Structures are given as C-alpha cells and as structure tokens.
Amino acid sequence: MEQSLSPPPWSAAQFQAGARACIPVAISVAAYGVVWGVLAKQAGLSLFEVMLMSGLVFAGSAQFVALELWTATPATLPIGPIILATLIVNLRYLLLTATMRPLVRPGTEKRSALAMWLLSDENWAMTVGEMARGRGSIAFLAGGGTTIWCFWMAATVIGRLVGSAIDDPTRYGLDFAFTATFLALLLGMWKGKADLIPWLAAALLAIAAAKLIPGSWYILIGGIGGSLAGAIAEWRRGNADQS
Amino acid sequence: MLTSPEALIAMAGMVLVTMAVKVSGLLLANRLPQTGFIAAWMRHIPGAVLASLVAPAIVTGSPAEVVAALATALMFFVTRNLFAAMATGVVAVFLVRQALQL
Secondary structure, eight states, X not given: OOOOSOOOOOOHHHHHHHHHHTXXXXXXXXXXXXXXXXXHHHHTOOHHHHHHIIIIIOOHHHHXXXXXXXXXXXXXOOHHHHHHHHHHHHTTHHHHHHTTGGGOOTTOHHHHHHHGGGOOHHHHHHHHHHHTTTOOOHHHHHHXXXXXXXXXXXXXXXXXXXXXXXXXXXXXXXXHHHXXXXXXXXXXXXXXGGGHHHHHHHHHHHHHHHHHSOSSHHHHHHHHHHHHXXXXXXXXXHHHHHO | OOOOHHHHHHHHHHHHHHHHHHHHHXXXXXXXXXXXXXXXXXXXXXXXXXXXXXXXXXXXXXXXXXXXXXXXHHXXXXXXXXXXXXXXXXXXXXHXXXXXXX
C-alpha cells in the first residue's frame, strides 16, 4: 500500500486500462440510468435538461434525490432545497477524492482536481482496487469515469425517450452488480488482521446508520468511523510495541 | 419546452456544490501530514468506505443478498477475477429472489 514511489504519469495506456476495467460495472450503472430517465420524464424534465443534468452533474444518487423534489412548472421549482440535497448526498465524495491524493503528481494538482469531476463510486472503487496492488493513476480513474459517463448519459437519454414500462433492475438482480463488484474489490484489498477492525466497524456503523438515517449518510458515517477505528487500533498497537 | 431559467440555476448549483465537495476532498488531503495518526486514518478510508457501501446492501433482511454475497466471495477467492465474481453475484441474487417468490 505504501506508495513511496511517485505515481505514474498520465498515459493513454492507463486511461484505456481504466476505461476497459469499468465496462462491467458500467452496465449496471446503465440499468439505473434508464430507470432515472423514465422517472425524469415523469418529473417533467425535458430531454435537454436530462442531458445537461446527466452530463454535468454526473452523480446518480444526487440526481435521483433531485427528481423527488423537481416540479414540472419552473415557478415552483425548489432551487435551494435541490442544491442543498445535492450537497448532502454528495458529501461522501470528500472521503473518496481524499483517498486519490497518493496519485496526484507534483505539478499536476489543477488537472487532477478537474479530473475529480469524472469520479463516481464505481471508478473510484476500481481505482482503489488498483492502488491496493501498487498500481492505479489519475488517468486510470479518468478513463473509468469516461466509460461510466458515456453509459450513464446514453442510458438516461434512452430512459427519457422511451419513457415507460422499463423493468425494475432489481428484477434481474442488476442492482446487486454494484454490491458484488465492491465486495470483490474489498476482499482483494485484504492485507491482514489489521483490516478486520476498520472493516467490521465500518460495516456495523453503516448498517445501523442506513436503518436509522435516510439518504447516503451511512457511507460517511461508516467510512469515517471505520477508518478511525483502524487508525486507533494501529496507534494502540504501536504504543504497545514501544513499551 | 427546452428548459427554464429556474432549472438552469438549479442544475448549475448542483454542479457547483458537487465539484466543490470533490475538489475540497483532494485539496484537504494534500494538506494533511503524510505520516502518523492522520496518515494511518487516511490509509484505512478506502476499505472502510467500501465496507460501508457493501454491508447495508447485503444485510437487507432477505437471505437472497447474503447467499449471493457468499457466492460472490467464493467465486472471487477461487478465480481472483472481478468480472466472474460480479456475474456470479448477479445470477445468484436473481435465482434466490426467484426461488423466494415461488
């Protein structure tokens, strides 16, 4: 995990590797994209608005929440609540982009910050999986993000155009594609018993938070709580070694 | 109707807050120390976030997700292949959900 070597420079090969690696998980992104497009039509979004929101906001869970607040008549659109809900749902990205720091090469801070626009849960997870094996780069993240972006854009537009009678992805188990991929990535990151405490703490906190608090708070609560538990355990072991 | 000024303002706001959060995460991390407690904390974030994403989706109250998670893990340990593990999970959850409906 210790990436003492400097991260690899931007390369087309890394970009393509990321773009390819994210195709499987992009298929389930697309399944949800079609559902979002159908709901967007019902909520009164025009095709142009669907393209703007998917293309620029590019954040699935925030877009679902925005639809719940959206109104067909512009005069009654709750602009403030929509922006606030987006902020709350997307706060988890603080943790995700923070973990990309080891990939930022000196002198590329601005470009790397811009590349965060393409960061979604899915290509973040694939990139973190690469980092656990001493690989991964900002180009890999951006390549994966580009794949996800294309699938998300195409799927939401199709959903908006078709606009009805699309099956629920849970009927085919497609909702589980995210969970299965993230689970396999997590298992691939196992490095020893030191991971047990943070993972278990994160899982328990997230399960409890998901039951008690609506929205995506469970990701932040589990992520912060679990990683803190891991750091405290490490710190206590270090103290025990010294004494 | 193409769009409205209200919708454009709302979407511009959504883009701004999303980018603000994403960029702050990266910039804040850049300013944090690279050794010691904070660094150890940062090191544990990826695993903890992944565990947080996964755990509530597995513990749903239905056995389908638990069975599918076990199948996914087994397939991953055997093949070490991400796609095979994902496909196994999807098929398993589909089959168990179908079986539960009968």
